[in-house]
Amino acid sequence: MSAQPRQIHLNAFLMHVGHHEAAWRHPATNPENDSVDHYVGLAQLAERGKLDSIFLADGLALWNNVRYNFSGRFEPLTLLSALAMATSRIGLIATVSTTYNEPFHVARKFASVDHLSRGRAGWNIVTSSQEGEARNFSQEKHLDHHSRYQRAAEFLDVTRALWDSWQDDALVYDRNSGVYAETDLIRPVNHTGQHFSVAGPLNVPRSPQGHPLLVQAGSSEDGREFAARYAEAVFTAQQTLADGQAFYADVKNRAGHHGRSPEEIKILPGIAPILGGTEAEAKRREAELNDLIVPEYGLSQLSKMVGIDLFDHPLDGPLPADLPTVDDINGNKSRFSLVIELARRERLTIRQLLTRLAAGRGHRVFTGTPEQVADQLELWFTSGAADGFNVMPPYLPGALTDFVDQVVPILQQRGLFRTEYEGRTLREHYGLARPSARPVAGTAVRAGVPR
Numbered sequence: 001m002s003a004q005p006r007q008i009h010l011n012a013f014l015m016h017v018g019h020h021e022a023a024w025r026h027p028a029t030n031p032e033n034d035s036v037d038h039y040v041g042l043a044q045l046a047e048r049g050k051l052d053s054i055f056l057a058d059g060l061a062l063w064n065n066v067r068y069n070f071s072g073r074f075e076p077l078t079l080l081s082a083l084a085m086a087t088s089r090i091g092l093i094a095t096v097s098t099t100y101n102e103p104f105h106v107a108r109k110f111a112s113v114d115h116l117s118r119g120r121a122g123w124n125i126v127t128s129s130q131e132g133e134a135r136n137f138s139q140e141k142h143l144d145h146h147s148r149y150q151r152a153a154e155f156l157d158v159t160r161a162l163w164d165s166w167q168d169d170a171l172v173y174d175r176n177s178g179v180y181a182e183t184d185l186i187r188p189v190n191h192t193g194q195h196f197s198v199a200g201p202l203n204v205p206r207s208p209q210g211h212p213l214l215v216q217a218g219s220s221e222d223g224r225e226f227a228a229r230y231a232e233a234v235f236t237a238q239q240t241l242a243d244g245q246a247f248y249a250d251v252k253n254r255a256g257h258h259g260r261s262p263e264e265i266k267i268l269p270g271i272a273p274i275l276g277g278t279e280a281e282a283k284r285r286e287a288e289l290n291d292l293i294v295p296e297y298g299l300s301q302l303s304k305m306v307g308i309d310l311f312d313h314p315l316d317g318p319l320p321a322d323l324p325t326v327d328d329i330n331g332n333k334s335r336f337s338l339v340i341e342l343a344r345r346e347r348l349t350i351r352q353l354l355t356r357l358a359a360g361r362g363h364r365v366f367t368g369t370p371e372q373v374a375d376q377l378e379l380w381f382t383s384g385a386a387d388g389f390n391v392m393p394p395y396l397p398g399a400l401t402d403f404v405d406q407v408v409p410i411l412q413q414r415g416l417f418r419t420e421y422e423g424r425t426l427r428e429h430y431g432l433a434r435p436s437a438r439p440v441a442g443t444a445v446r447a448g449v450p451r
């Protein structure tokens with residue numbers, strides 16, 4: 001019997017009424033519907049398509065120019081808890097920042113969602129990139145880029161130790177002896193480091209997956225190094241196949257330097273699919289959305305990405321020559337590089353660049369028939385650029401419905417995507433092992449407790 005061919009992994013990145021910045025103005029969407037029912041519908045739709053997971057982004061300040069767009073009202077872990085009750089198989093990934101949280105809180109919340117969902121929780125680990133976020137946490141300035149990743153590394157060391165502070169079989173419920181938990185199997189973590197001092201153990205028993213799936217989405221030098229060390233899935237924006245291949249090879253290679261095998265880390269570039277029955281129809285749909293763009297919105301987003309105010313520059317001219325360099329950027333370094341390279345490679349005016357970024361903010365937009373989109377996914381998957389994709393529907397629910405009903409069946413016919421869920425947990429969907437609870441050195445919790 002031949003082994004099952006390598007399978008594509010698919011995550012649905014859900015954002016209110018879609019990733020296109022003008023989707024809320026399009027008649028196919030209903031922005032007034034920002035209720036839990038809207039998200040339940042989207043999660044169930046993705047589950048009907050047998051997708052590996054859904055994913056919710058998050059920022060800790062008003063991120064964008066809310067006069068022209070606002071992308072949803074819920075804190076992601078709260079919303080995922082509700083979605084856990086409305087779904088049974090699909091993985092549930094939420095963004096949580098390591099810069100403005102404490103490891104104990106985060107370890108506890110993810111262990112709880114993992115219990116609630118019976119093993120379907122995933123954490124998109126971000127370091128936060130906006131100056132405004134600092135000002136909501138009693139700080140005037142954002143920590144610098146490198147220090148944010150250093151803090152993130154220590155944060156992960158602590159959260160992983162907390163999840164491992166309970167062995168799997170610590171709860172014994174021995175009614176005869178009156179012993180509820182075997183305290184030899186629950187250990188403190190006693191961490192003292194540069195950023196955190198945490199005694200532990202966690203106050204939640206070990207969860208179904210042991211650790212939630214660890215996802216990461218920064219692609220700068222520091223971001224890649226962090227991903228290679230900790231991440232099990234990586235979201236990334238890549239414009240060209242060649243860039244996608246280089247990123248894929250680089251992260252897998254770096255993972256090897258940390259003693260990990262390439263299969264232990266799944267690379268998922270973002271794609272914003274705009275589908276039509278014919279290529280012309282898909283292009284018409286894309287044009288309809290782009291015609292609704294408000295340039296002021298795109299300009300404020302682009303100004304943040306490139307690190308200077310672009311409002312005084314002519315829309316029909318190129319980006320100014322005197323832009324900052326990547327070293328000057330303290331926010332999202334990889335997106336800065338991607339946008340500048342895209343504009344220069346294709347000699348785009350600012351107006352053209354705004355249109356190119358409107359649907360996917362720098363993620364690749366695939367516009368075409370379901371076959372053409374499936375061909376592109378297969379090409380990226382088979383030529384060393386992707387283990388799967390972070391699907392970013394430009395308008396919701398329509399573009400996700402089209403993807404599930406039209407692209408997924410083609411991938412299934414080609415033997416590239418599951419027709420049924422085989423596993424129960426998110427780790428199983430991604431083909432990743434459940435980490436064993438490393439026995440923690442140190443004294444069991446009962447020491448010092450009067451008996």
Ligand SMILES: Cc1cc2nc3c(=O)[nH]c(=O)nc-3n(C[C@H](O)[C@H](O)[C@H](O)COP(=O)(O)O)c2cc1C
Pocket residue numbers: 056057058059095125126127128129216217218219220221222223224235236237270331332333334335390
């Ligand atoms: C698909 C994707 C989703 C992201 N979602 C978030 C998010 O929800 N919140 C956030 O603060 N950053 C988010 N980011 C940004 C990254 O986590 C990271 O902070 C950013 O890319 C800067 O890191 P870098 O300079 O290492 O690239 C996302 C990035 C990608 C590619």
